[in-house]
Amino acid sequence: MTGPRYTPLARSLPATVPFVGPETQERARGAPFAARLGANESVFGPSPKAIAALQGAAGDIWMYGDPENHDLRAALAAHHGVTPDHVVVGEGIDGLLGYLVRLLVGPGDHVVTSDGAYPTFNYHVAGYGGTLHKVPYVNDREDPASLFTKAADVDAKLVYLANPDNPMGSWHSGADIVAALDGLPEGCLLVLDEAYVECAPEGTAAPVDADDPRLIRMRTFSKVHGLAGARVGYGLAAPDLVLAFNKVRNHFGMNRAAQAAALAALGDTDWLRHVQDQIDAARTRIGDIARENGLAPLPSATNFTAIDCGADGVFAKAVLDGLIERGIFVRMPFAAPQNRCIRVSCGTPADLDALAAALPEALAAARRRSPEC
Amino acid sequence: MTGPRYTPLARSLPATVPFVGPETQERARGAPFAARLGANESVFGPSPKAIAALQGAAGDIWMYGDPENHDLRAALAAHHGVTPDHVVVGEGIDGLLGYLVRLLVGPGDHVVTSDGAYPTFNYHVAGYGGTLHKVPYVNDREDPASLFTKAADVDAKLVYLANPDNPMGSWHSGADIVAALDGLPEGCLLVLDEAYVECAPEGTAAPVDADDPRLIRMRTFSKVHGLAGARVGYGLAAPDLVLAFNKVRNHFGMNRAAQAAALAALGDTDWLRHVQDQIDAARTRIGDIARENGLAPLPSATNFTAIDCGADGVFAKAVLDGLIERGIFVRMPFAAPQNRCIRVSCGTPADLDALAAALPEALAAARRRSPEC
Incomplete structure (x- = not known):
């Protein structure tokens, strides 16, 4: 018995997912993330x-x-x-x-x-x-x-x-x-x-x-x-x-x-303004955390901030991996030269406390692997 | 300025909807339906x-x-x-x-x-x-x-x-x-x-x-x-x-x-059994209502019953229109010979009381339009 006859186009496509979900990563690591800052969701919740x-x-x-x-x-x-x-x-x-x-x-x-x-x-x-x-x-x-x-x-x-x-x-x-x-x-x-x-x-x-x-x-x-x-x-x-x-x-x-x-x-325009204020505060805090670690936050008109890790995509990926290992879900750009950055969604103060605690360790670990960065 | 260049296939397609929603009909008639028995939804609700x-x-x-x-x-x-x-x-x-x-x-x-x-x-x-x-x-x-x-x-x-x-x-x-x-x-x-x-x-x-x-x-x-x-x-x-x-x-x-x-x-298998019982009871009641009106309910293994209105699609459509006018949302098959029927979803006792009240009037009105049926 043969299987279905797919269209030539369908046969040519890979079975990919544009983004791996954080739940998949949580299952792989066997523990939930402490801070979910990777998908540009609004941690401040809906109205x-x-x-x-x-x-x-x-x-x-x-x-x-x-x-x-x-x-x-x-x-x-x-x-x-x-x-x-x-x-x-x-x-x-x-x-x-x-x-x-x-x-x-x-x-x-x-x-x-x-x-x-x-x-x-x-x-x-x-x-x-x-x-x-x-x-x-x-x-x-x-x-x-x-x-x-x-x-x-x-x-x-x-x-x-x-x-x-x-x-x-x-x-x-x-x-x-x-x-x-x-x-x-x-x-x-x-x-x-x-x-x-x-x-x-x-x-x-x-x-x-x-x-x-x-x-x-x-x-x-x-x-x-x-x-x-x-x-x-x-x-x-x-x-x-x-x-x-x-x-x-x-x-x-x-x-x-x-x-x-x-x-x-x-x-609910009041809630919208409330969230906009929270986003402003979180972007400021993410920027401060980045700078405290010697990294450069990029200006942002979104609910996330790209942080320039100061080297190439390999180094930024190492920083990202270090954050993931420490329970901080973040993502990063896919293409150079933007992939010198990691991308951090706006979080609650507790989320960003967790980021502030994890980032120095993640950076140190990444630098041990790439001492020139 | 020209518009988008659609694919030849997209250009050839009509902008249709497979089913008109009951909300559209309610807006058209300016009143909500008394009984929503047209989309084979489960009026008994979820678990x-x-x-x-x-x-x-x-x-x-x-x-x-x-x-x-x-x-x-x-x-x-x-x-x-x-x-x-x-x-x-x-x-x-x-x-x-x-x-x-x-x-x-x-x-x-x-x-x-x-x-x-x-x-x-x-x-x-x-x-x-x-x-x-x-x-x-x-x-x-x-x-x-x-x-x-x-x-x-x-x-x-x-x-x-x-x-x-x-x-x-x-x-x-x-x-x-x-x-x-x-x-x-x-x-x-x-x-x-x-x-x-x-x-x-x-x-x-x-x-x-x-x-x-x-x-x-x-x-x-x-x-x-x-x-x-x-x-x-x-x-x-x-x-x-x-x-x-x-x-x-x-x-x-x-x-x-x-x-x-x-x-x-x-x-929730208990709820499943509860709903199955409700469906059984409703199918029986729909069958009774059909027979009381001289119509023939078809056997059903679903959460709806097709009722043979005893004539052609034009007559069944007249019965359906009469029910819609009287606040009973039902649908009917699209193709002959199945379109001699109307299709009634299982309802609550109150829904089916409304059906029982409306059907004789809808039938009488349809027969006035098609005296031979």
Whole structure:
């Protein structure tokens, strides 16, 4: 008996995961992490109103969620000053990126991103057979001009830009992003990932005309809203593009309680400000810890800080391994030269106490292995 | 400025939804339904332990779910007497069907299902460019022999069979399904959708060798477990096929609280038996209501009953519309001759009181429009 006949594309793909989860690492090390600072989750948690909404919806979980996400889209539309026809809700930005790539990209199609930017986007491009082109970061920032020039060179159908950036935490002003759009080639869609924009200085969100057909902006409840485990993301785009998602999306894919929680989170602006304050404080503290250890924290417009470990990727990986061994879950950039850094998510004071205790030991151990660093 | 350049396949697809949600209908009619009996949800709700798990997980929702679904897969493996490598967990059977079709089906590939079987499967096949072939039901049952013969005729890569069936509620014994596998052509994978199997008589679940490469069995927490809004389904298949899902699935797509709720639901066999009893009672009552109105309930191994309205699809649709107008949410089969029926999900006694009150009026109204019926 033979097995299934996969498509040629499916046969060619590796069975990979863009990120290994912290639970996998905990099982491997046989102990939980003392501080979970690797996935840019919001340790400050969601709004108490969102928690109450989750708990209140538990008894209704026997019902499928509304496949139109009507109430959440209406609230998001009001929040952003657009219509619900400009809003597509999905299973996190990850899910929406998958749908978007599927709509645009097949074998022979070209896509552009930055070398070391979001691996899950790359995973989707590979998964639909696209050819991915990568341009370098410029001064630790994703560079719109480089991206759009490359897009023109390769006749790309899609280009990815995160602002603020992950994993470096860098950013451009929203006005600069909009100005750069003039360099985007005709027929190339920009996916502007603004997952972290609520952590950024005023003016970072791109002031885009809602009907602009050149881009889709991605937002999420997984970061500052503290609902990563709920899986709620959304895209803001011209209605034609929003409607196209209905051709391919899992219409009944949204968790009903998550819909309610996102709605509650969106409405709690006091909690948002509280979390923003906590993020500010944590970024300051992470910076202090880095400097106390002779390392250089990078400026951040996100809920994490990249810390330059002062040498190459091998050394930063040794520092990271030392932190992991000591119960501190962190991650690091995948590509040089950004991989001279480790990436530390904002934590509670207790989390950062644990980081402060572990980092000197991790550094010392890394230096024993690389005495020149 | 031009819009995005969609793939030829994406351009060819309609922006459809396999099912219109009841919330959409409620918004259209300006009032909530009195009885929600159209989506084969479990009005009896999930286990109280699952509700407690959801509520207990609310505070942890800031964390992404485990992308390996380790604990749930381990529990499911123990439950089914297989290894975790035989279990893939996903965002409902709908999500898993999408991944499966993606792995196997592209333009030019052939797929077989029954005429009037699960529309969401058809949606995925169309969405990946497959050519779908439909065979008729035989005596209101999906017919393995017809399906597998057609699969051989068209060199199908994938064939869909639900046992028990939706929308008719009919079933085959699991032993008959396994025996029929001898007629499945080489290189054709059977997706055996057992979403409703916990509602069926003993012996309905197909007694399949876990390593059999010819099929994947789909199961869900959306039906008898009462967690439709949580979006948790799983597939049981040979490890090679399970591993292939890792090439395309949304690794961080699972809701963290839903993982915990499914685990709790799986462990509560008392609640399962309670729900099975409620389903038995409700099926009996729906049958009585049908007969009191001169209609014929079909035997059911599911949590719903198809009621033969005694005429054609136009008449059944008129009965359905009459029920909808009177606040009773029900659905009906899409294809003839099954569409002589309406499909009524098991409800609480109050739900079925509402049905009993509305059905005579709906029938009378339908007969006024079609006096010959």
